[in-house]
Amino acid sequence: MAENIKDRTIRIGTRGSKLALWQAEHTAEKLQAAGFKTELVIISTKGDQVLDKSLDKIGSKGVFTEELEVALREGQVEIAVHSAKDVQSSIPADLELVAFMEREQVNDVILSFDPNFRLERESNAVIGTSSTRRRALLKKYYPNISTAESRGNLQTRLRKLEEKQFDALMLAYAGVVRMGYDNLIVHTFPEDEFVPAAGQGSVAIECAKNLEPELKKGLKQALNHTQTHVCLLAERAFLRTMEGGCSIPSFALARLTDEGVSITGGIVSLDGQTLLQETLEGPTFTAEELGEELANIILNQGGAEILKSIRAEREE
Numbered sequence: 001m002a003e004n005i006k007d008r009t010i011r012i013g014t015r016g017s018k019l020a021l022w023q024a025e026h027t028a029e030k031l032q033a034a035g036f037k038t039e040l041v042i043i044s045t046k047g048d049q050v051l052d053k054s055l056d057k058i059g060s061k062g063v064f065t066e067e068l069e070v071a072l073r074e075g076q077v078e079i080a081v082h083s084a085k086d087v088q089s090s091i092p093a094d095l096e097l098v099a100f101m102e103r104e105q106v107n108d109v110i111l112s113f114d115p116n117f118r119l120e121r122e123s124n125a126v127i128g129t130s131s132t133r134r135r136a137l138l139k140k141y142y143p144n145i146s147t148a149e150s151r152g153n154l155q156t157r158l159r160k161l162e163e164k165q166f167d168a169l170m171l172a173y174a175g176v177v178r179m180g181y182d183n184l185i186v187h188t189f190p191e192d193e194f195v196p197a198a199g200q201g202s203v204a205i206e207c208a209k210n211l212e213p214e215l216k217k218g219l220k221q222a223l224n225h226t227q228t229h230v231c232l233l234a235e236r237a238f239l240r241t242m243e244g245g246c247s248i249p250s251f252a253l254a255r256l257t258d259e260g261v262s263i264t265g266g267i268v269s270l271d272g273q274t275l276l277q278e279t280l281e282g283p284t285f286t287a288e289e290l291g292e293e294l295a296n297i298i299l300n301q302g303g304a305e306i307l308k309s310i311r312a313e314r315e316e
């Protein structure tokens with residue numbers, strides 16, 4: 001039976017950006033090492049097509065995933081490869097996340113073509129970012145910094161940096177190192193101050209729920225990283241309970257500890273004035289409960305108010 005499964009070619013649905021292709025090829029290599037045949041199927045998403053609007057204006061739900069999910073459903077591909085950070089916190093009932101691949105370093109970083117660029121607390125540099133979380137955290141910790149929109153794939157953003165549309169660019173280390181731009185890193189933010197977005201640095205593998213159980217098992221064995229999986233369960237439960245989505249300045253990072261798993265998470269108001277952040281720890285089998293509990297604590301501390309005012313602002 002297992003033999004038959006490996007005769008199947010796994011069609012891997014992916015976006016066409018360079019980072020997405022890196023992740024898809026990385027997935028293909030792992031599958032090949034486990035004995036599967038693979039094929040990449042490139043699918044363009046709304047997030048790739050609409051580049052003149054910031055993400056929170058396109059609508060946060062599945063901008064980078066929807067078209068891939070259609071392909072899964074219609075049986076054009078066996079799996080879809082996503083940046084875990086881009087996957088909505090609740091996925092459709094007929095689909096499932098079958099694996100989370102081993103996480104890269106989770107930090108946010110600053111890139112500049114000037115190796116002497118220094119990020120100081122009183123800096124008044126202009127930083128390119130299109131993330132509400134990064135913008136709000138910069139306001140909190142670096143009040144004199146201003147930010148500029150930098151939508152588009154990494155290559156587009158680097159071109160904007162080269163054209164001096166801003167002084168430096170803020171990105172996730174994971175994408176930067178995967179693209180080989182780590183030589184441009186001039187600052188690495190500590191992860192306890194700039195807590196990353198839920199899922200940052202991990203690759204999530206999605207499939208149809210009705211895929212053959214044997215095949216699913218094979219995919220999981222080849223691709224899932226157990227420690228990352230536990231952390232992502234906690235972070236995604238946090239995100240789901242916050243009803244956040246990628247356009248909300250919430251953040252969550254789980255880590256394995258001697259005791260089990262710890263999760264740090266919270267939310268920051270858009271003006272950076274209010275930062276709510278807490279840490280919970282418990283046994284690994286409670287990962288999801290910890291994420292939910294943490295979100296409820298943050299919501300009760302004032303997080304619900306922050307969400308409400310962000311939504312009201314968006315509606316204007």
Ligand SMILES: NCc1[nH]cc(CCC(=O)O)c1CC(=O)O
Pocket residue numbers: 083084085086170171172173174175199200201202203
């Ligand atoms: N939608 C943007 C996105 N999705 C995943 C990554 C980076 C790689 C990762 O976090 O896994 C990025 C770019 C960034 O935040 O710098």
